Amino acid sequence: MGAYNWNWPILLKEPYFGWIVSGFGNTCLIAVIAWAIAFPLGSAVGLARTTELPWLRLIGTAYVELFRNIPLLAQMFVWYYVVPELLPNDWSQWVKRDMPYPQFYTAVLCLGLYTASRVAEQVRSGIEAIPRGQRHAGLAMGLTPGQVYRYILLPVGYRTIIPPLTSDFLGVFKNSSLALTIGVLELTSQARQIEEYTFAAFEAFATATVLYCMVTGLVILIMRQVERRTRIAGTIALGAS
Amino acid sequence: MIEVKNVSKWYSSFRVLDNCSLAIAKGEVVVICGPSGSGKSTLIKCINGLEPFTQGSIAVDGISVGDRSTNLPKLRARIGMVFQNFELFPHMTARQNIMLAQQKVLNRDNAAADRKAQELLDRIGLADHAGKYPAQLSGGQQQRVAIARALAMDPIAMLFDEPTSALDPEMITEVLDVMVRLALDGMTMAVVTHEMGFARKVAHRVVFMDQGTIVEDAPKEEFFGTPRSERAQQFLSKILQH
Ligand SMILES: Nc1ncnc2c1ncn2[C@@H]1O[C@H](COP(=O)(O)OP(=O)(O)OP(=O)(O)O)[C@@H](O)[C@H]1O
Ligand SMILES: [Mg+2]
Numbered sequence: 397m398g399a400y401n402w403n404w405p406i407l408l409k410e411p412y413f414g415w416i417v418s419g420f421g422n423t424c425l426i427a428v429i430a431w432a433i434a435f436p437l438g439s440a441v442g443l444a445r446t447t448e449l450p451w452l453r454l455i456g457t458a459y460v461e462l463f464r465n466i467p468l469l470a471q472m473f474v475w476y477y478v479v480p481e482l483l484p485n486d487w488s489q490w491v492k493r494d495m496p497y498p499q500f501y502t503a504v505l506c507l508g509l510y511t512a513s514r515v516a517e518q519v520r521s522g523i524e525a526i527p528r529g530q531r532h533a534g535l536a537m538g539l540t541p542g543q544v545y546r547y548i549l550l551p552v553g554y555r556t557i558i559p560p561l562t563s564d565f566l567g568v569f570k571n572s573s574l575a576l577t578i579g580v581l582e583l584t585s586q587a588r589q590i591e592e593y594t595f596a597a598f599e600a601f602a603t604a605t606v607l608y609c610m611v612t613g614l615v616i617l618i619m620r621q622v623e624r625r626t627r628i629a630g631t632i633a634l635g636a637s
Numbered sequence: 638m639i640e641v642k643n644v645s646k647w648y649s650s651f652r653v654l655d656n657c658s659l660a661i662a663k664g665e666v667v668v669i670c671g672p673s674g675s676g677k678s679t680l681i682k683c684i685n686g687l688e689p690f691t692q693g694s695i696a697v698d699g700i701s702v703g704d705r706s707t708n709l710p711k712l713r714a715r716i717g718m719v720f721q722n723f724e725l726f727p728h729m730t731a732r733q734n735i736m737l738a739q740q741k742v743l744n745r746d747n748a749a750a751d752r753k754a755q756e757l758l759d760r761i762g763l764a765d766h767a768g769k770y771p772a773q774l775s776g777g778q779q780q781r782v783a784i785a786r787a788l789a790m791d792p793i794a795m796l797f798d799e800p801t802s803a804l805d806p807e808m809i810t811e812v813l814d815v816m817v818r819l820a821l822d823g824m825t826m827a828v829v830t831h832e833m834g835f836a837r838k839v840a841h842r843v844v845f846m847d848q849g850t851i852v853e854d855a856p857k858e859e860f861f862g863t864p865r866s867e868r869a870q871q872f873l874s875k876i877l878q879h
Contacts, residue, residue, distance in 0.1 A: 527722070527724075529720055529722050529724045530724055530726065532682070532687050532718075532720070532724070533718075533720060533724035533725075533726075534726075535687060535710070535713060536685055536687060536713055536716075536717075536718035537713065537714065537717075537718075537737075537738035537742065537786070537787070537790060538710045538711065538713045538714025538715075538738055538742040538743075538790065539710065539737075539738060539741060539742060540710050543741055543742075547726075547737060547741065548726050551728050552726070552727060552728055555728065628727050628728050628770055628772065629769075629770040629772065629773060630769075630770045630771070630772030630773035631727065631770075631772045
């Protein structure tokens, strides 16, 4: 291996600096919007599986099995190449011709729906870990099933799943790099593009790696605080690490 | 007040309750005992509709529990229930545990609910522990808070499912004391327990269950004097040895 020609300053030059910034921005944006879909949707699906209603449970189970068991990359291609063809005609036209930033929104939707299946499993396990007697105690004092969820099961259940939810959020952040396969210019793809233009491969990917690590570290720090703040007095945190 | 008529319940082919009938009048204290798995918890949970039953009828204060049109939450709000494992809500302080249903079910305002909580905590001797979370209380203290939580709803009757069987011996008395006082105050109570001292002191009647049937339902004196069935005799001699 010959001597590597280091060239860090090139990353500060335009257009490369701008590429990194916009790539990083896109990565964060994809992750945040996908999470904004995944968290409420996944919560609803997970809760559906803890109710007493068979048909709701069935819908929840079907959703989770479908989205969790198909490889994410395959889902990305299906959403981008296959789904538009299956839509009714006017919709299909709109998606193919008029929808702004089709790759971006497709990636966001795909990641959001996939991550929702993971969130759903966390929420379900969080609720199911609560002893059955708690539900009975709530019902016995006259709370409706909805109130039992709202005041007892959800506050207790979500507290216990803060650590796994944190890793699911980081998962969406990392998985956002798969968006490059359908042409979204997120962080990884911009690093690759810089490498193609400047041959500064090491510099470009090292920068991307550092940026990924910084966000990961920041999120972990914030979530530790959240966990500490919400810890119930007298109990030991389950996910302390 | 509580009227259980010919109630049966199956889990698929397994019969948990077999034609059970039981009537508890206002102000009456009925102790229910029997070997493990005999259906005591199931029966008591049928009374407030926590467990559905297959056959028969149950009425509380004239309202049919099994009826589809019955507003179960509303009915349950009038029946207090205390569980073997306390079941305090872990993310709420003792005071908040006692206030929750007062506010969300009875729509009492904050001040009224708080006053009631404080008054009950005083009564059970835990006024200083109002701000503590369940995990910071002993088992006996938790169970007393759970009783206070049920009483905060001003129930017309109280159901207890083995309220002391998860407690260390030294804590049993403090919980039984609260229950005895409640009984002497005239509360209508159905108590699943093997604490025969409690039964002797305050029960009006003792019910003995075995394999899903009510084998014996007799006034206290009669039950402890001359239990009619052989199974009840065996059971009594076994638990009184301890
Ligand atoms: N969900 C269920 N499915 C099937 N069988 C059940 C279920 N719940 C309870 N049983 C059975 O019903 C019977 C009665 O249970 P129950 O809890 O009422 O008994 P118990 O008298 O309260 O016993 P213990 O003293 O142990 O609390 C037991 O044999 C139990 O195994
Ligand atoms: Mg039981």
